[in-house]
Amino acid sequence: MKLEDTAIAGVKILTPARFSDERGFFSESWNRARLAAAGIGIDFVQDNHSLSRRKGTVRGLHFQAPPHAQAKLVRCGRGALRDVAVDIRRGSPTYGRWVAAELSAENGRQMLIPEGCAHGFVTLSDDTEIIYKCSDYYAPECDRALQFDDPEIGIDWGVTRDEALLSDKDAAAPALRDLGSPFTWEGAA
Incomplete structure (x- = not known):
C-alpha cells in the first residue's frame, strides 16, 4: 500500500495495490x-456505506465531537467523488485549511481523516457509492456539521450552493467562526 502525507497533519492518502487479471482485480x-x-x-469499529444518486450531491462537512470523535478511512466503491478534510483543531498550524482528493472506483484511492477534522464530499458522477470505516460508533448527540461553502475556508467543490444537492442539516450548518470547535491541537497525529 502506498501512503502519502497531505498538507494537514494526520490526513493521508492511501492507495492499495491492485492485482488484476481478465476477471477484474483484488485489493486489500x-x-x-x-x-x-x-x-x-x-481501531476501526464501524463501517458505513452510502449511495448518492445524483452528480453534484454534497454531504458534509461532518464530524463527531468528543467523547465520540471519529477518525475515518474513506473510499469510493462505485463512481467518483471529491473527498475533503478540513482541520478544525484549535491551535493547529493548519486550522481552517482544507485538502481534497479524487476518490473513485477506478483509482482505488482512500483518504484517512483523523479526529479533529471535518469531512465531506461532492459526487462527480451519478450513482456514487462511498464506503468508510469509523473509529467510534455513531453518537447522534455528538453529531456536528460545518458549512460546506464557508467563504473563509474557500473549498473548491466544483458546484455552488444553488447547484448542490444538500440535506437540511448541511444547508443550515454554521460557519467555522461560529462553530466553537471542540478539538484542540495536540501536535502531529
Missing part, C-alpha cells in the same frame, strides 16, 4: 498489522 483495502507498522494504529 485495510490491514491492521501492516498499517500499524506504518504508524497508523487506528
